[in-house]
Amino acid sequence: MPTNKKGDRRERELVNRLDDAGFAVMRAPASGSATQRELPDVLAGNGESFYAIEAKSSAGDPIYLTGEEVQALVYFAQNFGAKPRIGVRFDREDWYFFHPGDCYTTDGGNYRVKKETALADGTDMAELVGDTEKVTLAEATERGTATTADDGDDPDGGVRKLLQAVADGTLTVDEAAEALD
Numbered sequence: 155m156p157t158n159k160k161g162d163r164r165e166r167e168l169v170n171r172l173d174d175a176g177f178a179v180m181r182a183p184a185s186g187s188a189t190q191r192e193l194p195d196v197l198a199g200n201g202e203s204f205y206a207i208e209a210k211s212s213a214g215d216p217i218y219l220t221g222e223e224v225q226a227l228v229y230f231a232q233n234f235g236a237k238p239r240i241g242v243r244f245d246r247e248d249w250y251f252f253h254p255g256d257c258y259t260t261d262g263g264n265y266r267v268k269k270e271t272a273l274a275d276g277t278d279m280a281e282l283v284g285d286t287e288k289v290t291l292a293e294a295t296e297r298g299t300a301t302t303a304d305d306g307d308d309p310d311g312g313v314r315k316l317l318q319a320v321a322d323g324t325l326t327v328d329e330a331a332e333a334l335d
Contacts, residue, residue: 164211164243165195171249172198175283192226197236203284206231207251209241214269217242221263224254242276244269250276 165181172179177200182193194206208227210217219240231238239251250272257265267276280286316330 161209161211165209168196168207168209168241168243168249169198171279172196172283175279175285176200177283192223192230194227194230194238196241197234199236200283204234204236205239205282206234206236207239207241209243210267211243211245212269213245216266216268217244218260219257219265221259221265224257224265228254239277239282240265240267242267242272244272247273249279249282251278251282252276 169179169181177198179196179198181196195209196205196207198205198207206227208219208223210219224240227240228238230236238254240254240257241249241251243249247269250267252267252272252275254265256275257267258271260266278286313334316333320327320330
């Protein structure tokens with residue numbers, strides 16, 4: 155059976171990143187070698203969140219998963235009590251995660267994640283492990299307005315929050331500018 159050294163290396167990297175974030179993590183045995191049932195690539199939990207992750211990597215081309223792979227992931231996750239996630243990593247980018255229901259489904263019943271979609275809509279590692287929270291433009295604007303109204307000592311508190319969101323990568327410069335209009 156040919157091995158996928160890059161894929162194996164990426165899975166080990168994912169395991170190490172989750173371990174560093176305080177999760178108990180394990181890589182499942184190679185597909186089909188330990189059991190007739192397909193297993194997710196990685197299982198991770200920290201006492202509050204439990205994930206069954208199918209991990210895929212690509213140099214830049216879209217990542218495809220078969221409908222059977224995704225069905226097996228969801229089935230296992232439900233029976234195990236974990237949240238199913240598809241983890242994708244493109245070269246020179248970080249890991250991004252999707253619930254299978256949030257992935258594009260092709261006419262043939264397969265699942266696809268493009269690099270642009272991962273960067274724009276994926277859950278990043280920090281959010282997955284609970285270090286940060288994704289904030290929409292509307293939420294950031296609402297928070298900024300509330301902060302400005304509540305912050306008698308700092309009338310520009312909302313602007314500061316928007317600038318911080320840009321610095322953190324939560325908002326683009328254009329989104330922040332739009333929020334200020």
